[in-house]
Amino acid sequence: VQLVESGGGLVQPGGSLRLSCAASGFTFNTSAMNWVRQAPGKGLEWVSGISTSGGATDYADSVKGRFTISRDNSKNRLYLQMNSLTAEDTAIYYCAAGWLLPPWGQGTLVTVSS
Amino acid sequence: DIQMTQSPSAMSASVGDRVTITCRASQGIRNFLAWFQQEPGKVPKRLIYVASTLQSGVPSRFSGSGSGTEFTLTISSLQPEDFATYYCLQHNSYPWTFGQGTKVEIK
Secondary structure, three states: OEEEEEOOEEEOOOOOEEEEEEEEOOOHHHOOEEEEEEOOOOOEEEEEEEOOOOOOEEEOOOOOOOEEEEEEOOOOEEEEEEOOOOHHHOEEEEEEEOOOEOOOOOOEEEEEOO | OOOEEEEOOEEEEOOOOOEEEEEEEOOOOOOOEEEEEEOOOOOOEEEEEOOOEEOOOOOOOEEEEEEOOEEEEEEOOOOHHHOOEEEEEEOOOOOOEEOOOEEEEEO
């Protein structure tokens, strides 16, 4: 199992960013997927989850209405579209399969700052 | 949303000590509780799922118990590599929620 996140970077407040997670080594289209984040020096926060088909999605209250999770099973990829970013969204973002089973990816750092 | 409260938030312990960390849910979550370990600078990894099932490859000194609203993670004999931060996670209902973490430090 391998998960590789990408797409992070420095973005200004109010800006947008799209994260991607490339999955390999398992049957992606039979696994629900999730995003989890960790702000610098802080604890873990579950951000969003998506069902195997992509037909069902859920979000943390802190990102609802601003973030959109999606997946492309033909490409074995998971996405997180992040809009209206604020400094509180600064974190390492990890993707994880199922009930956050190991291994996770190394994460991608998102920094929201002017 | 379900709130997860871990205790203690931090603790000091010696190699060989028995360590117990508690996680309480604000409402019943059946056994949909997982424990994660995060060593400094590393990616979190799952230790236990459905409250008491050990993840493959995790040493048997780790164990979990509980159901409903109260859960415990026990390390039977603390080893040097166990000094880390531990988190519980409820995945009984959305949004999933983590506890605030318990940092286990060397005494």
